[in-house]
């Protein structure tokens with residue numbers, strides 16, 4: 001587990017932004033160079049950041065690894081107080097299907113997205129309903145967690161990636177989760193040394209789900225990380241959006 005204890009003070013969590021994309025991710029702005037990100041992090045007073053570019057299928061790992069090598073070299077040559085992790089936003093794209101399954105791949109931080117259901121090739125339920133997406137999410141996460149394959153789950157349980165294809169609200173899938181189910185999956189994650197991300201965009205997209213996850217997690221001692229999913233330089237600093245996040249969670 002990356003953070004070994006639960007931190008529930010949002011201001012303290014915001015010293016670490018553990019979800020930043022560099023311009024190796026096609027969806028990030030060209031300005032997201034290693035140098036620019038580090039200087040934005042320095043300006044924001046961050047203590048630790050994680051660079052997590054998208055990586056989907058195992059066949060993309062070669063290129064991904066080359067990019068990580070470049071980033072690691074830049075990091076190692078840098079004299080900086082900020083701890084910089086070179087990781088990835090890996091993909092759990094089906095039941096028992098995830099990027100690093102069965103592979104011996106070295107990385108410093110395994111952030112796993114499970115709910116990028118808008119991505120081609122991602123497993124879908126047989127019948128498209130919010131309840132079925134929730135059940136599929138449970139099955140996918142159960143296997144990923146059992147294998148201790150992830151350090152953190154990115155934007156967990158959130159249904160915002162389904163809104164475009166289905167016309168559902170951001171809260172349609174989130175509202176299917178009962179408090180008991182949220183408690184069970186957070187416990188499962190904790191027992192398998194995996195954190196849940198308080199992803200600032202996801203928190204604001206489905207506030208009721210985020211609030212329940214945070215409160216139930218606090219009770220069971222779950223470990224949370226904070227990440228802005230930065231694709232632009234201005235979103236490297238979580239403080240810009242922290243008041244809104246706190247209004248949802250506290």
Ligand SMILES: [Zn+2]
Pocket residue numbers: 089113116154155
């Ligand atoms: Zn993501």
Ligand SMILES: [Zn+2]
Pocket residue numbers: 019021089229
């Ligand atoms: Zn991301």
